[in-house]
Amino acid sequence: MGEELVGSDELRESLPYGIVKEITQVFGYKNQSYVSDIIKGEKKGNLKIIKCAAEIADIYKQSGFETGKKKILESYANIN
Numbered sequence: 884m885g886e887e888l889v890g891s892d893e894l895r896e897s898l899p900y901g902i903v904k905e906i907t908q909v910f911g912y913k914n915q916s917y918v919s920d921i922i923k924g925e926k927k928g929n930l931k932i933i934k935c936a937a938e939i940a941d942i943y944k945q946s947g948f949e950t951g952k953k954k955i956l957e958s959y960a961n962i963n
Contacts, residue, residue, distance in 0.1 A: 890924030
């Protein structure tokens with residue numbers, strides 16, 4: 884059996900800035916808040932939205948962006 888898809892605050896917070904707007908557009912919704920609530924698990928909706936968000940979060944995490952961003956910012960903080 885496949886795992887059950889559920890939204891969570893953790894999933895929502897793991898997404899890069901602006902992606903909820905893009906997911907909203909791709910799935911044809913007008914209300915970005917509604918899609919965000921689905922991702923957070925606060926509302927029921929299209930499970931494909933949660934799957935899409937989870938896949939994006941995984942790729943974003945694998946890219947190492949957060950670690951890279953932290954290193955860059957720290958390097959500039961040491962200059963000041």
